[in-house]
Amino acid sequence: MNEDDAMTEPDTSTSLTQDARRAGGTGEEMIRCERVQKWFGDFQALRDIDLVVGRQEVVVVCGPSGSGKSTLIRCVNRLEKHDGGRIVVDGIELSDDIRNIQEVRREVGMVFQQFNLFPHLTILENVTLAPRQVRRVPKAEAEQHGMELLERVKIPEQAHKYPAQLSGGQQQRVAIARALAMKPKVMLFDEPTSALDPEMIKEVLDAMVQLAESGMTMIVVTHEMGFARAVADRIVFMADGQIVEVGTPTHFFTNPQEERTKLFLSQIL
């Protein structure tokens, strides 16, 4: 259960997979990170990250700012290139091969802190762009699927508006729909509620809870501990580029093992 223990073992793969299985996924492995390293210049952002996420598992990553949470999930879809170790997503190892990267990106959806909607396209165009351009879905089919997704995130009536006409919460829900339009197997969330006004956080979290219940594999970087407690199968606590502790929500909140985790929890709870 404790990541430090896992790292002392010579072969980490079996114990990592068992971790994922115990925690709630189907047992099939979706994402595997082995001894992942990442430097920004001289600064080491990630050191020896070992993590396996099972299919349909929801993993929440938390930790103080600068601890490498965002860097970790940005490595999973290669927005950042990792400098050491291996990352395997759904059986495809991320390497310098651009085809592998594109293939992984098609399977992995991402939601950003700053929404990053395309301001010159309407909401529906934002949602249908990738399926039409990358998966070559015909226009009518893409729009029908897009409208279904917008209904799922409860904003079908905004379909023909532009992003700037929507509130922050609505924009973030569009961003979720846009990522889902590619029918991804994994969804990454990079602090999806951090840029939102307080009254809009709930509508975005509701959409994420609904998504988790539908069986999506998710890695969520967030400070929303209520969400983590309710939805996460496992919580990963990071500090200084390392995974300090991994555990189920109950274990994490009631019985943290490491001093660093206790300190973090005492400051945010």
Next chain:
Amino acid sequence: MSEIKVHSSEYRPPPPDRPPSGTRSPGVWVRQNLFNTWYNSLFTLILVPAIGYVVYRAIRFVLVTARWEIVEVNLTNLMVGTFPRSELWRPWAAVAILALVIGLGLGVTARANVEAARIRGIELTTSWQQNARRAAPALLLVAALVTFVRTATPLILLAATVVLAVAGYLVGRRIPPHRRRWMHLAVITGLLGSYVVVTQFDGVSLDRWGGLMLTVFLAIGGIAMAFPVGVLIALGRRSTLPAIRLVSVVYIELIRGMPLIALLFMGWLILPFMLPVGFPTPGRTWRVVIILLLFTAAYVAEIVRGGLQSIPRGQYEAAQALGLPPWKTMRLIILPQALRNVIPAMVGQFISLFKDTSLVLIVGLTDLLAVARRVTQQPEFLGQGLHAETLLFVSFIYWVGSYWMSRESQRLETRLGLGER
């Protein structure tokens, strides 16, 4: 106490107050703006008579003193230079084609604007004053030409051209938005067609063009080709391939470090010798077009680079995360936004190019300005000092073109940016 409702179940915001009325009488405006302090009163008392005098002299010259017959007699020269008079139907046909496609383009864009505004929930009302102001430069030019025309034929043809432009506009308004992409094709075909109709089929070679016709050709040709080339070089400068990046940087810095006149001389004198043996040397006018295009492309590239840098990283990342390949990210996400951000600078560069075409007179081309200089040497006008009339007339034409571009760019900016950001 009856206003206080305790059982109100639903929150209603209070009704908005009216903003304070801002209308002031002209007398109050003058006192508040022109005579509010002693020094402001002094400026007003000095400047009003001075401006009045200059305006009076200008109007008096234009309406009374000026001997406009030099423009009247030479109007055809100013329009087409030494273009063979028996072939004048060709430029007229070209003008007709251009009028049609420009009208068509304006019509399609107008409709697209209305639809876009409807989506964004903005009422787009165009008052007739706005339309009049928009058309004012073109109307002024037509009015000036009509004043100087002595025979009936050009007037009839001019009227027919205007009718064609209006017809194109009305057709454009009827084209549904999803067929809009054909409009670009129509405009390009129109531009090429107007060139073909003048030069091909026993037509007149480019080197015999002159006057306004040549100026417009140089400007449109330069702009239409410098834009795509400039965008490509800007992308080249940001390329991940070092060789392409190096070539782009060297090109931009080299061209921007040389005066346009030096480049024009090079195109005239050196370019023919630098071409491979057996390669047909382009005509003199084409060489000038190529130089203008290469010159402007370097500046366009730097403007576009600025636009590319104004796009936040998040836009690239969002497109990458969706699996869009790099060139589609550029074409569908980055360039549309980047180019919109640089419309003012870009149009400024094009206005600059339009006026810089007058430099071609130093390599022997008879553009609008060159014709204006030459007609004062004609036997009937020699030594009479009619420089002001001709220079004023061609300056007016340059001004109409530049002002029109400037106004249209402002419109484009506001229309494209409706409701965004």
